[in-house]
Amino acid sequence: MAVAKHINFFELRDACAEPGCPLCRIVSRRAEQYIDNTLFEHVSDRSFRKAYRLAGGFCAFHSRGLESFRDGLAVAILGRDILEDRLISFKKRKPWRPVERCPVCVEQDSIETEYLTFLIQSDRDENGREVQAYFTASDGLCVPHYARLISLAKRIPAWLTEFHNHKFETLFTRTSQFIELSAYGRQEDFAKLSQKDKLVWKELALSLRGNRD
Ligand SMILES: [Zn+2]
Numbered sequence: 334m335a336v337a338k339h340i341n342f343f344e345l346r347d348a349c350a351e352p353g354c355p356l357c358r359i360v361s362r363r364a365e366q367y368i369d370n371t372l373f374e375h376v377s378d379r380s381f382r383k384a385y386r387l388a389g390g391f392c393a394f395h396s397r398g399l400e401s402f403r404d405g406l407a408v409a410i411l412g413r414d415i416l417e418d419r420l421i422s423f424k425k426r427k428p429w430r431p432v433e434r435c436p437v438c439v440e441q442d443s444i445e446t447e448y449l450t451f452l453i454q455s456d457r458d459e460n461g462r463e464v465q466a467y468f469t470a471s472d473g474l475c476v477p478h479y480a481r482l483i484s485l486a487k488r489i490p491a492w493l494t495e496f497h498n499h500k501f502e503t504l505f506t507r508t509s510q511f512i513e514l515s516a517y518g519r520q521e522d523f524a525k526l527s528q529k530d531k532l533v534w535k536e537l538a539l540s541l542r543g544n545r546d
């Protein structure tokens with residue numbers, strides 16, 4: 334009997350068809366949905382409000398869109414709690430410190446673990462070959478996500494490590510070539526590089542930080 338394909342299968346497949354790290358893509362989309370959802374539906378949820386307050390709100394990265402959020406009331410209700418705590422600490426001249434982590438960062442961590450575990454376990458699944466096919470046709474994981482993947486399990490499918498080793502080694506070689514040909518006197522050879530190789534430093538910067546916009 335065929336095993337029903339998990340929702341992760343389809344979400345990962347769609348993200349693999351787009352450029353860049355597929356997990357970064359999934360994580361940013363889910364983070365946006367999470368923020369939307371919490372601001373609209375969980376503002377009156379006591380446990381969410383408590384966690385938000387103890388964290389001092391979302392981190393700087395995840396609160397970057399709040400001032401243009403479409404529901405001002407939700408932003409005001411949550412923000413007032415944070416400001417109230419700050420006022421107390423300002424008056425006492427005692428620095429305020431977070432007790433909890435940003436709720437979106439916590440959510441992101443669990444999404445990352447879920448998808449990385451899905452990838453790690455894919456060769457035990459009957460849809461494993463399909464996962465391998467679409468994943469190896471993608472740009473693969475960024476450096477932070479691959480580092481996280483290898484820290485999660487001892488046993489990782491060989492195709493997954495081979496694919497990433499090859500990807501990062503190629504990036505290393507192309508970057509070395511870019512540096513070498515950027516030297517004085519090598520202009521002619523540099524001009525022969527493909528457009529992609531001339532801009533390899535951008536690719537490297539993105540791969541090192543991950544592109545969770
Ligand atoms: Zn990534």
Ligand SMILES: [Zn+2]
Nearest residue numbers: 392395435438
């Ligand atoms: Zn955050």
